[in-house]
Amino acid sequence: MYIVTAEEMYEIDRYAIEHGGIDGRILMENAGRAIAERLIKQEAGSQAAAVIVGSGNNGGDGFVIARYLLQSGFRVKVYQLASNQKITGDALYHKQLFINQQGLIEDNVDAEMLQDDLPNYHFVVDAILGIGVKGEIRSSIRPFIDLLNKSDKKVISVDIPSGLPANEGIDKDIAVKADFTYVVESPKQSLFTEWGAPYYGEWEVVPIGIPEQAYSNHSSLKRWGKQAFVSTFPKRDTYSHKGSHGKGAVIGGQRTMPGSVTLTASAALKSGAGLLTIATVEDNIPIIASKCTEAMYQVLEDRDGVITKNHTDLFKAFDGLAIGMGMGRDEVTANFSQKLIQALDMPMVIDADGLHHLKPILNTVSERNHPIIITPHFGEMAMLTGYTIDEMKRKPFSIAKEFADQYQLYVVLKGKFTIITSPYGDQIVNDTGNAGLAKGGTGDVLSGILLAMIMQNQSTMAALGNACYIHGLSAEMRVKSGENTEIDLLASDVIDGLSNVFRTLSDV
Numbered sequence: 001m002y003i004v005t006a007e008e009m010y011e012i013d014r015y016a017i018e019h020g021g022i023d024g025r026i027l028m029e030n031a032g033r034a035i036a037e038r039l040i041k042q043e044a045g046s047q048a049a050a051v052i053v054g055s056g057n058n059g060g061d062g063f064v065i066a067r068y069l070l071q072s073g074f075r076v077k078v079y080q081l082a083s084n085q086k087i088t089g090d091a092l093y094h095k096q097l098f099i100n101q102q103g104l105i106e107d108n109v110d111a112e113m114l115q116d117d118l119p120n121y122h123f124v125v126d127a128i129l130g131i132g133v134k135g136e137i138r139s140s141i142r143p144f145i146d147l148l149n150k151s152d153k154k155v156i157s158v159d160i161p162s163g164l165p166a167n168e169g170i171d172k173d174i175a176v177k178a179d180f181t182y183v184v185e186s187p188k189q190s191l192f193t194e195w196g197a198p199y200y201g202e203w204e205v206v207p208i209g210i211p212e213q214a215y216s217n218h219s220s221l222k223r224w225g226k227q228a229f230v231s232t233f234p235k236r237d238t239y240s241h242k243g244s245h246g247k248g249a250v251i252g253g254q255r256t257m258p259g260s261v262t263l264t265a266s267a268a269l270k271s272g273a274g275l276l277t278i279a280t281v282e283d284n285i286p287i288i289a290s291k292c293t294e295a296m297y298q299v300l301e302d303r304d305g306v307i308t309k310n311h312t313d314l315f316k317a318f319d320g321l322a323i324g325m326g327m328g329r330d331e332v333t334a335n336f337s338q339k340l341i342q343a344l345d346m347p348m349v350i351d352a353d354g355l356h357h358l359k360p361i362l363n364t365v366s367e368r369n370h371p372i373i374i375t376p377h378f379g380e381m382a383m384l385t386g387y388t389i390d391e392m393k394r395k396p397f398s399i400a401k402e403f404a405d406q407y408q409l410y411v412v413l414k415g416k417f418t419i420i421t422s423p424y425g426d427q428i429v430n431d432t433g434n435a436g437l438a439k440g441g442t443g444d445v446l447s448g449i450l451l452a453m454i455m456q457n458q459s460t461m462a463a464l465g466n467a468c469y470i471h472g473l474s475a476e477m478r479v480k481s482g483e484n485t486e487i488d489l490l491a492s493d494v495i496d497g498l499s500n501v502f503r504t505l506s507d508v
């Protein structure tokens with residue numbers, strides 16, 4: 001499923017109109033009818049609806065919805081915030097169809113009047129502003145947004161909660177806090193940002209008949225999901241052997257942090273890696289071995305439990321590496337990682353302390369044959385880029401893209417919405433997961449899953465999308481099944497849950 005900016009959505013609509021020969025009025029009809037059909041089911045017991053429309057095409061969708069609700073026996077009134085002259089084009093056409101069916105419209109509505117009327121309705125349809133919103137919300141509109149936010153009526157927004165920008169990087173003003181949003185055709189960027197998502201409430205995308213090819217030149221951002229997993233994740237070949245599924249190494253774990261590499265290694269094995277070696281300081285090995293029986297070990301030299309020695313040759317024969325978890329930031333350890341990263345051109349996942357080691361040598365890693373995948377959370381990404389966390393949260397898509405392009409890396413920017421970016425500008429969002437993952441160690445688990453996935457036979461972007469997808473899905477399924485709550489879910493539970501995830505996905 002593609003995710004778009006407002007400009008991309010307009011381009012896609014235009015493409016469908018010009019190349020697909022679909023009339024704009026039909027797109028509006030499709031949008032309004034698809035939403036109304038769902039509303040009629042969703043609000044089956046309800047009898048009265050207020051549809052609040054602005055002067056643009058979002059309001060046009062509102063007129064279509066009102067017509068279908070009316071036809072289904074709902075008591076409906078349209079509250080048109082603008083004067084009659086302001087309603088033009090496709091919206092005017094659909095307004096007329098509503099009028100032709102004896103639809104009631106109140107024009108030039110003032111907020112007090114609407115406030116007095118609201119108790120008469122069971123729910124409100126918000127078709128005030130769509131993706132055409134620009135700049136500060138005008139004073140003529142603000143009281144209506146306030147009113148909806150204060151009212152106890154269920155508010156259902158059309159396409160986007162009115163007032164919320166579609167794109168990242170725009171300061172939001174006031175916006176409707178919807179209970180439910182029917183997103184027209186494609187989710188907009190703001191739905192996958194921490195600042196925008198809460199306004200949407202629950203949501204569903206309604207298709208309006210735009211052909212798939214309209215997207216190919218107009219959006220580089222996709223939501224990863226079950227269908228993407230099923231169509232890209234390779235089946236295990238009956239005749240495969242352990243070497244067919246990747247020989248990986250997890251490098252990290254100073255003496256005070258044996259847990260992180262254990263989690264990474266266990267997650268990699270549980271995600272299908274063929275062979276797994278943990279390279280760490282000697283004192284850690286008996287501790288880790290008691291937790292992760294299947295791994296092999298490579299002893300790294302240490303000083304007081306801190307990794308010191310450079311043994312890059314030891315790692316030449318691996319298919320993939322994960323570096324940095326629980327490694328610490330001692331200078332000698334940083335030197336070790338830096339030499340390793342520079343000497344070995346092989347697929348590698350760099351996480352946690354490894355990201356701090358990577359920062360000074362970023363300029364030296366862009367010319368490689370194999371991908372480097374970095375897995376920062378927002379704090380680590382701020383450290384790498386120099387942006388503040390607030391700036392990062394405001395425009396995570398463009399900052400990740402800029403960084404991936406500059407250093408020719410794959411970036412897995414972790415959070416409630418995890419954004420995966422390729423050095424070529426493609427982006428994927430993963431939104432599986434829950435707040436149970438907001439706990440130490442879950443990032444180590446993700447690194448292990450990523451390591452296993454990049455060693456299977458799939459494209460790098462598919463590998464990264466699939467890894468993030470199953471990591472979050474495992475957390476969701478553990479909670480849904482009642483095995484854990486979000487409070488007691490631990491990183492090791494996420495690993496245990498992978499078994500159920502693979503079983504469920506292979507049944508699809």
Ligand SMILES: NC(=O)C1=CN([C@@H]2O[C@H](COP(=O)(O)OP(=O)(O)OC[C@H]3O[C@@H](n4cnc5c(N)ncnc54)[C@H](O)[C@@H]3O)[C@@H](O)[C@H]2O)[C@@H](O)CC1
Pocket residue numbers: 010013024027028029031054055056057058059060061128129130131132133134135136137138141158159160184208
């Ligand atoms: N072909 C298309 O473009 C389709 C568009 N559709 C709907 O059309 C919407 C986009 O329509 P429009 O481009 O007409 O835009 P909108 O309906 O989102 O808004 C434009 C109107 O809002 C006013 N406005 C903009 N910024 C404002 C502000 N800060 N304060 C107060 N008023 C402001 C403008 O004066 C204009 O009248 C989509 O969100 C979707 O709901 C759907 O009908 C499907 C097809």
Ligand SMILES: Nc1ncnc2c1ncn2[C@@H]1O[C@H](COP(=O)(O)OP(=O)(O)O)[C@@H](O)[C@H]1O
Pocket residue numbers: 352377414415416417418432433434435436437438439440441442443444445446471472
């Ligand atoms: N509220 C949340 N909802 C969904 N996923 C989350 C949430 N909080 C954290 N995560 C996920 O959990 C993982 C945390 O990684 P990270 O912060 O590196 O943890 P650690 O370094 O302690 O292992 C990431 O994959 C992130 O996307």
Ligand SMILES: [K+]
Pocket residue numbers: 058126127128129130157158159160161162
């Ligand atoms: K709206």
